Amino acid sequence: PSTLASRPLSGHLIYQCGGIDKRTIEKFEKVAAELGKGSFKYAWVLDKLKAERERGITIDIALWKFETPRYYVTVIGTPGHRDFIKNMITGYLQ
Template identity: 80%
Template sequence: MGKEKIHINIVVIGHVDSGKSTTTGHLIYKLGGIDKRVIERFEKEAAEMNKRSFKYAWVLDKLKAERERGITIDIALWKFETTKYYCTVIDAPGHRDFIKNMISLHPTPRMTLQRKLPTSLPKSSS
C-alpha cells in the first residue's frame, strides 16, 4: 500500500482589496481546478458589471452581494489534491465588517498565506 496523503488547510488572509480572492482564484485556475470556459464566462459577466478584473475572484466569491460590492463577505473553500497532499484552500474576508466570518473558521490551518501590499512606494535612491 502507498503512503497516505496528508490533508493541508491553507487560509488566505489579508486586508480588504489586497487581491486575496483574485490571487487564490488564479492559482486554482493555473492548477487546473476550474475549466477555462468557466473563467471566460466569469470574465464576460464581470465585464458587464464593469468589473473585468474580478474574473478570478469570482471562482470563490459566489454570493450576489460579494460580486456586486467587489468584496468577500463569507469564507469560501476550494479543495484539490496533489501527488502528496489533499489541500483545502480557504479564502477569508478582509473587510472589517466581516472579520467575524474569518474568525469562525472551523478547520485549523496548517499554512496561512497573507496577502500584503505596501502602504507606500519606496523612495528612489537617485
C-alpha cells in the same frame, strides 16, 4: 495579501493548478465584463454571493478544495475585516 488582492490571486492560483476549468473562468470573464468588472473574473472563483460580485467586496468565507498530481490543496478565503474573523473560524472548523 491585502483584502483587495487575495481573492483574485487565490482564484488565479486555483485556475492555474487545474482546480477550475477554463470554460467557467471564461463565463466569469464575460459576465464580469458586462458589469464593468472584467478584472474580477478570478475573484469570482471564491466570491459566490451576488453582493460580493456586484460590490467587489468579500462578505463571506469561501472554501475551495482541489488536487494536483502531488498535493491536496484547500484554499480558504476570508473577509479582511476583524469583525468577520469569527465567521472565518467557524467556517474553517466545519
